[in-house]
Amino acid sequence: MSLGTLGATERGVAPARSIRGSLRVPGDKSISHRAALFNALGRGNSQITNFSPGADCGSTLSCLRSLGVTIERSADRVSVDGVGLRRFQEPPDVLDCGNSGTTMRLLSGVLAGSSVFAVLTGDSSLRRRPMARVAEPLRRAGAQIDGRDGGRLPPLAIAPVPTLHGVEHRLNVASAQVKSALVLAGLFADGDTTVVEPAATRDHTERLLRAMGANVAHDRLTITVQPGPELHCVDVQVPGDFSSAAFWLVLGVLHPSAEVRIQNVGLNPTRTGLLTILQQMGAHVELENERDVAGEPVADLVAWSSQLHGTTVGGDLVPLAIDEISLVALLGLCADSETVVTDAAELRAKESDRLAVVARGLSALGGDVTATSDGWRIRPSRLRSGRVDSEGDHRMAMLFALAATIGDGAEIAGADSVAISYPSFWADLERVAKS
Numbered sequence: 114m115s116l117g118t119l120g121a122t123e124r125g126v127a128p129a130r131s132i133r134g135s136l137r138v139p140g141d142k143s144i145s146h147r148a149a150l151f152n153a154l155g156r157g158n159s160q161i162t163n164f165s166p167g168a169d170c171g172s173t174l175s176c177l178r179s180l181g182v183t184i185e186r187s188a189d190r191v192s193v194d195g196v197g198l199r200r201f202q203e204p205p206d207v208l209d210c211g212n213s214g215t216t217m218r219l220l221s222g223v224l225a226g227s228s229v230f231a232v233l234t235g236d237s238s239l240r241r242r243p244m245a246r247v248a249e250p251l252r253r254a255g256a257q258i259d260g261r262d263g264g265r266l267p268p269l270a271i272a273p274v275p276t277l278h279g280v281e282h283r284l285n286v287a288s289a290q291v292k293s294a295l296v297l298a299g300l301f302a303d304g305d306t307t308v309v310e311p312a313a314t315r316d317h318t319e320r321l322l323r324a325m326g327a328n329v330a331h332d333r334l335t336i337t338v339q340p341g342p343e344l345h346c347v348d349v350q351v352p353g354d355f356s357s358a359a360f361w362l363v364l365g366v367l368h369p370s371a372e373v374r375i376q377n378v379g380l381n382p383t384r385t386g387l388l389t390i391l392q393q394m395g396a397h398v399e400l401e402n403e404r405d406v407a408g409e410p411v412a413d414l415v416a417w418s419s420q421l422h423g424t425t426v427g428g429d430l431v432p433l434a435i436d437e438i439s440l441v442a443l444l445g446l447c448a449d450s451e452t453v454v455t456d457a458a459e460l461r462a463k464e465s466d467r468l469a470v471v472a473r474g475l476s477a478l479g480g481d482v483t484a485t486s487d488g489w490r491i492r493p494s495r496l497r498s499g500r501v502d503s504e505g506d507h508r509m510a511m512l513f514a515l516a517a518t519i520g521d522g523a524e525i526a527g528a529d530s531v532a533i534s535y536p537s538f539w540a541d542l543e544r545v546a547k548s
């Protein structure tokens with residue numbers, strides 16, 4: 114298969130005759146952010162291996178450096194010298210979170226209790242994303258945090274306060290970023306902080322903070338954090354990112370002549386809703402070599418060409434597949450009957466309005482996908498070639514690349530956006546897609 118670069122960010126993707134090969138995906142983005150940020154708050158040194166090469170985690174590192182944290186990076190290894198709680202230096206300039214919602218929201222929670230003045234901004238996509246969901250509960254805990262539109266939009270400005278208070282937060286949105294921001298703020302509070310989620314979301318924050326000595330209790334949807342002990346730095350071996358592996362799983366399942374293996378993938382059960390959906394649809398996917406790495410379950414995944422059935426996806430399954438749900442639209446186009454996704458309105462608040470961008474892009478390639486208020490209605494369709502726009506959203510660029518590879522090719526605008534989470538995506542696609 115040949116991939117021609119059509120312009121700065123436009124890329125041609127040809128259909129593939131078969132999909133074959135074995136891949137290693139980048140280190141998990143969510144765990145990499147947390148490993149760097151939490152260890153910066155600890156005492157000692159941390160060696161983080163297989164750190165995500167994505168630009169998002171680079172944003173977290175550069176913000177931490179501006180806060181006075183010594184960080185060295187070579188290949189996929191990052192060394193963080195922890196400064197301890199409340200020991201950040203006041204940053205000399207605005208902190209640029211780039212495209213990364215995780216950087217902005219988790220840092221907001223930490224900075225709320227850190228006794229420095231800081232302003233957080235980001236690129237045009239991040240500056241459109243909702244921040245009231247973190248700013249309002251942080252204010253209820255005593256934080257001084259403001260932003261554009263009454264604190265609803267970035268930039269956010271956070272000013273020092275004498276202390277934060279222990280508060281009970283009942284969240285009305287299932288968001289690991291919001292949960293994490295509030296749990297982190299709880300480390301700086303004068304009493305216990307409780308966060309109650311409406312549905313389970315990824316729990317990397319709870320796992321890593323506990324490993325670092327924090328008093329974090331987790332009982333189903335309730336997380337309680339007690340302020341107190343200094344955190345001790347821990348080394349972290351970051352597993353491969355399930356959200357990146359998901360693209361190869363789906364490509365393997367959808368292409369009529371495919372066998373693809375993805376090695377060393379993190380399988381934290383709060384991340385693997387897509388495996389449940391694939392099983393519901395009758396996909397042939399297997400786990401091999403299951404093991405535990407640094408407190409997170411890991412395995413190799415293998416996917417084969419499969420005949421898929423239409424399905425319905427909604428409810429508590431959605432947060433467990435929040436970054437993979439867009440792939441269900443493509444799976445549905447190749448199934449034997451209609452697929453319906455509901456309860457996914459949160460996708461409108463991601464790097465792009467994914468409900469709209471998926472429907473627009475897959476429709477441009479011949480797919481019968483209709484966006485609803487909280488999901489899509491997807492009918493089996495034959496894909497044809499066309500031009501699609503990722504609208505700067507990394508996961509949309511990769512989704513459309515799969516549609517082009519199993520269908521009739523496409524020109525994809527905004528192809529460079531893959532650098533946010535998966536810089537080697539195009540090279541890996543060339544390796545597995547055989548012409």
Ligand code: S3P
Binds near residue numbers: 214315436459
């Ligand atoms: C993330 C949580 C999710 C996810 C994002 C990473 C995290 O966002 O979509 O890619 O690392 O906590 P929300 O918390 O906004 O759902």
